[in-house]
Amino acid sequence: MSRTTTPSEAAPAAPRAGRARVLPDHVRRQNRALVLTTLFHEGSMSRADLARRTGLTRVTMSALVGDLVAEGIVVEQGARETTGPGKPGVAVDIDRTGLQAIAIDLSAAHELRGAVIDVSESVIERTAIARPSGIDGAEIRELTERMVDDLLARATGRILGIGVASPGIVSGEGVVIASPNLGWADLPLQELIADRTGTPVSVSNDADVAALAERTLGGAGEDFMLIKLDRGVGGGVMVRGELVRGSRFAAGEVGHVTVGTDGGRVCACGRIGCLETWASVRFLDSRIAAGEDRDVVLREAGERLSIAIAPVVGALDLPELILSGPTEYVGGLLRESAEQTLRERTYLHDDVSVRMSQLGDDAVLLGAMALILSTELGIA
Template identity: 50%
Template structure:
């Protein structure tokens, strides 16, 4: 299977500078048509020609091929508004295929879902997170088999959001929480199910969902807080993965010189030791002043984010995780700290907000990965 089918790197991939072959041009035009329909909904072939800038004969050929492949359907005629034959509307066959998404970031359970091409969840399943690292992969396989069996229509692909550092082939280079190092999760799932699989870090998947379904801008960071802390980055609408696929791994950045709690990685005062849900919940339970605990955690988050905002000139920060912990005092303290520690003329307007899709954001991000890789839309 081609590498582009194996990882999330293909999402909004940058164009190469080589010779454009006819099959590449056709694939690009096909993606233009599907993107237009995905964004705007049903339209006529003439509308598509105007929207994409492609010739009408090209549009007719592409639409005919997409209908034959089951990705586009005719929706009937547009209501007549003048003389002449009413136009026939076409749209993505949103119910003709399903996407399977897996979210492996939960502290208590792994969650899988069947999603429509529009990112809506139509079926959901979960399995407990095993205590024994040796049983984690089998739990994932059990979950994905159950979800695939519940799709009932052809599956476009499988997207997986997982903790850890994931390379461009869907290999998990390091996921200490699972005891994984060099685990080819994409390859294992493809061999098991015979379907295209894309795997990404859970925060990198989440930021794609925030951009596609949450209306976020093109330059942002999404901080995912759960059993650990990670971040997904977009610059110019492109996902930023880094030279070693570890962009956004902010959980083990030391956020103070005043000591702090011990981290599972062996260091003292990592952001994750202050902000991860288990650690933060434990400190809140032991403190007579919960608001002070939340503001302190928010300040530590702001310390970690300020240089990233300054270096990349980001316009917004989205927080994904338990709203009762991250919203309010914590988010306010993070925003205040970022503003204090960055150039005021450029970054006073940086937004810090809760994601609108926190509960299902990784699942929906997994759907975006598949849509982009298989249909060229996002």
């Protein structure tokens, strides 16, 4: 997906031809991220084309690409075809098949999911472990570690890192502060997996990484809210292309917002009437299995969802709402009800778009991979 890029801070001109000035570390990091982001979204190009596209000098570009080739992150692909005079440039690109990430999704209603995914977004290996009812937090952690070990052994390329998507509130250091659905509290998951594997690890909220996937891989705009329906209900908010995390890392956590004053079911958190009791997959499953009218259940879920998020959409002036989850639930009546209620409950938002994610069932796994692209390579 092509995206306009601009140099965050272009390198200063070389003091004389053929000699690059030593740049401060933060400028090198910014320029490096700019080059990799440009290649990721726009594909292979020559060093000269990269310099023109990013606004960096040719000397700076030559040094940056040389370093990236030496590190095995960028590969040369041979001379580009050209119709103009002069020697054709050598095309370079990210090593899209040789660089891989381990992606873990702990948010699904009935299983834990994992995959090895390369930079081209191809799933190389895939695994899933059924989540038995009544399983406790210690057992889920053990299953997660076993899955990581298995996928590391099955990887076919260089592993950039391990991205883990967890439901609940996750700190910037990868501590799962609270996840009622997993039975975790103050669990330093990122540190535990990193110590166990010796591999870079990033742990983040599942809805946040799904939003990151939409922005990085799915072509979403700079401003939107993603709502993820699965075992729980979570939200990721993107403003001006940046995730909004909040002072307590709980931005977008709408699953435990009480919707309405008419009571409801008891939630996993112990409260009554949380959004999760109206719109999560497990509650939708249980209501439909109990014989309630499916259409009524889905319409109510969409309505309660928009009751919870309308203030967010209105306050942040968001033009788009993306729904991620099982197609049989998030499409059709639920989406239509959510859109109608959202437009009724917000001012100047009668044209707000409510659509399904185009990334399918792998949205969170792809988001976990995008998380590693961001943390390890600076790709946005």
